[in-house]
Amino acid sequence: MVPATHYAKSGDVHIAYQVVGDGPIDLVLVHGWISHLEYQWEDPALARFLNRLASFSRLIVFDKRGTGLSDRVAESALPTLEMRMDDIRAVMDAAGSNRAVIFGISEGGPLSTLFAATYPGRTAALIMYGAYAKWIRTDDYPWGPxxxxxxxxFNAYEKHWGTPIGLKTLAPSAANDERVRQWWAQFMRIAASPGAGITLYRMNVEVDIRAILPTIRVPTLILHRRGDRLQPCEGARYMAGQIPGAKFVELPGDDHMLWIGDADSLLAEIQEFLTGETPMLEADRVLATVLFIDVVQSTQRATEIGDSRWRDLVDNYHQLVSKEVARLGGRVVNTAGDGVFATFDGPARAI
Structure with missing residues (x-):
């Protein structure tokens, strides 16, 4: 079920937000570059991630001005970090949250850091994932592009906006998954216009919050995947060294999208940081026997009897094989042409 969408007023701008869960901790999730409150629930992995957060918190998630369901603004008047910081405050007020954990993802990290420095009394803790203090290379900050x-x-995104562009960098482990590719392409189209998306991207490149980091005085957790292709891990280590008492956790993986890859390890670190309890992780690997069946000389046989007749035979064949696989406790994973790809919990049943 998609949670109800509400609106907070920040100045003259309406900010869309949702509240999920009823845990004892208020957790404000600050998305990165672009977002869309309702379409985010269409992705099973992202929906699972959000629901897991809501299982131990009262999760407050919103679309920043200029993106998603919040008011779109003129490209010549896109918001600064300070304006967006006020949007967080407005959403918290509307949701009845006096004090919350602020969780910033990617570009949401600098924004969350600014909020924590400006409103320490309203910030119970600060969490960042895949974030950065600066995103352009200089002699004293050699990790950015x-x-x-x-x-x-900029040019590539403007030319190919609304396609699966960027997935090889953002989510390399899922870059060839057609479902993920279609979801990401549509997500881009409905989250922002090409012009707004590129302008926000340009704004994000100019962010530099290095001077703010030593002023943070709230408990801070910084999470980063070792092989992140968008934001190098060295930048996260730098932030952890600048924020007094910050806890830094480096996790394996290459994906920048936090719900892609091993999301359970990320969630476990967040839950332990906020509640002091280490959750039991579900096993994500099993020992299985893989069976692949292929019909010998099928191309020659299809030519002999005709494609239409051959397709009917293959359909019947797939139905028979599926019934037999199920009878023996297996699972058909995929079919391609006359091939069948199935898994079993042991070799005897597969054979």
Whole structure:
């Protein structure tokens, strides 16, 4: 079920937000570059991630101005970090939250850090994932892309907005998954216009919150995947070294999208940080026997009897094989042409 969407007023702008769960901790999730409150629930992995957060908190999630269901603003007047910080405060007020954990993802990290420094009394803790203090390479910050690399990315995104562009960087482990590709392409189209998306991207590149980091005085958890292709892990280590008492957790994986890959380890770190309890992780690996069946000389046989007749035979064949696989406790994973790909819990049943 998609949670109800509400609106908070921040100045003259309406900010869309949702509240999920009723846990003892208020947790404000600050998305990255672009977002869409209702379409995010269409992705099973992202929906699962959000529901897990809501299982131990009262989760408050919102679309920043200029994206998703919040008011769109003129591209010539896109918001600064300070304006967006006020949007967080407005959403908290509307949701009846006096004090909350602020959880910033990617570009949401600098925004969350600014809020924690400005409103420490309303910030119970700060969590960042895949975040950065600065996103352009300089002599004293050698981990970001160069300005020339960013310009090439601006042009590519503008040319291919609304396609699966960027997934090889954002989620390499799922970049060839057609469902993920279609979801991401539509997500881009409904979350922001091409012009707004590129303008926000340009704004994010100019962010530099390094001077703010030593002023943070709330408990801080910084999570980062070791092989993140968008935001190098060195930048996260730098932030952890600048924020007094910050806890830094480096996790395996290459995906920048936090709900792709091993999301359970991320969730476990967040839950332990906020509640002091270490959750039991579900096993995500099993020992299985893989069976692949292929009909010998099927192409020759199809030519002899005709494609239409051959397709009917293959359909009947797939139905018979599926029944037999199920009878023996297996599962058909995929079919391609006359091939069948199935898994069993042991070799004897597969044979």
């Amino acid at each position: 160069t300005r020339e690399q960013h310009e090439a990315a």
